């Protein structure tokens with residue numbers, strides 16, 4: 412025996428041939444799924460749910476990639492009850508009381524590793540999981556979104572709403588002459604005295620121009636160009652390959668709305684898979700496309716923040732407020748952190764607003780009675796003022812407008828899925844069931860927004876009047892479009908102001924009908940539940 416063999420302890424192990432090793436693989440895989448089920452570290456074995464979900468994350472991974480996660484989890488709750496096991500370590504809880512227990516301030520739960528799939532460049536406020544790091548960022552960012560600061564952004568919002576009205580007025584005029592337009596303009600045409608178009612792309616342009624202006628320091632010009640296009644920085648190497656430019660990085664234009672959709676679906680279906688699977692899953696073609704979207708979105712923020720830092724300005728916007736912000740030690744955000752935060756705001760503040768505006772328009776077009784009642788309220792409140800775009804002051808306290816917006820956010824909550832949180836030290840007890848530290852729990856907004864005990868027997872229907880009838884305390888506790896607690900939406904003040912101004916200005920000026928009233932409102936869900944289109948017939952009102 413050679414000296415090497417004498418020194419190598421592995422040499423004495425029994426010889427395992429390749430066939431035996433291959434035969435062992437499925438056995439090990441099965442054991443890896445069955446053993447945790449019986450060990451039941453997180454007290455979930457007795458929780459009912461789909462068979463595959465008890466043993467593998469593949470069930471949730473599969474339904475997430477299919478684009479209808481909230482609808483399917485809702486069906487599971489109807490079948491199995493309040494608690495449903497949707498993954499080996501993830502229990503979905505359809506109980507409004509559980510919101511307080513899982514998400515409220517002071518309960519100590521943290522975001523799960525689902526959120527790691529949303530990281531690019533640097534962790535931003537949304538995907539920072541560490542409590543101390545999050546508290547530090549949140550302190551800086553929440554100041555930026557105080558009601559006082561947000562009021563300073565009103566002119567920016569009104570500017571782009573005005574641009575949208577200009578465009579729709581122009582199209583109404585052209586439609587009346589029997590002309591038609593391009594897909595980028597919502598595929599419009601004129602018929603029966605109306606302008607017919609898909610309003611979704613226009614709401615996307617509006618939301619991206621507003622947030623582009625506020626978070627990146629300049630609008631993308633999507634409304635004026637009627638085009639989904641935004642500048643993105645690509646590395647010198649990539650740019651040289653595809654575009655032949657020079658410099659540290661090059662700036663090219665990309666379809667940002669499309670890329671944001673790809674990125675949301677990619678991250679939401681990647682995030683439900685165990686972290687150890689993710690590097691391999693990334694190699695699959697569908698996921699590879701999502702990976703490119705993540706990179707491109709990051710490039711948009713790199714381009715915008717670099718431009719701002721290279722050309723100082725006295726503009727007042729989210730970026731300038733972020734630059735001014737400091738933590739407890741008086742330190743401002745560094746360039747990378749600033750870039751990640753601007754990107755977070757673009758992602759969090761764009762299609763959330765456009766999906767919601769589109770859903771509100773759909774429900775109003777679908778319910779002419781509600782639309783008329785809202786228009787009466789708007790006519791009274793806005794009177795005969797020449798100003799086409801409503802001011803926040805005029806619309807901030809209109810009860811029916813508020814009920815319409817809230818009812819739309821209830822029925823079509825763009826954040827519908829249960830946001831996963833990890834039970835802290837000591838665990839959490841919901842409805843008498845104890846989940847130990849480390850258990851992943853979530854409360855799906857989609858399902859609790861349809862809870863009949865709170866919303867009434869007709870909870871599936873869009874009916875704004877319920878906001879004047881339902882038990883106020885129960886509604887307050889259950890209505891969850893912005894989530895709440897330490898990880899609730901930091902941009903809520905801005906989002907609410909945007910929705911009030913957009914919907915009031917548009918509904919006062921135009922009347923809407925659906926092009927196919929019997930067709931359901933089609934959606935696809937990644938992290939957000941997004942409308943796929945909303946084809947409407949528009950007519951100018953008297954104003």
Ligand code: HEM
Pocket residue numbers: 536537538549622755756757759760761763764767825826830892893894897898899900901902903905906
């Ligand atoms: C109708 C519009 C909006 C809706 C429905 C909405 C909803 C939400 C929800 C549900 C969350 C919690 C997400 C989670 O825990 O995973 C969230 C977080 C967040 N939102 Fe919004 N949002 C909207 C608009 C905005 C706007 C306009 C901005 C900023 C420009 C914004 C910035 C953020 C940020 C930064 C977070 C992360 C907060 C943290 O983790 O501390 N959102 N939003």
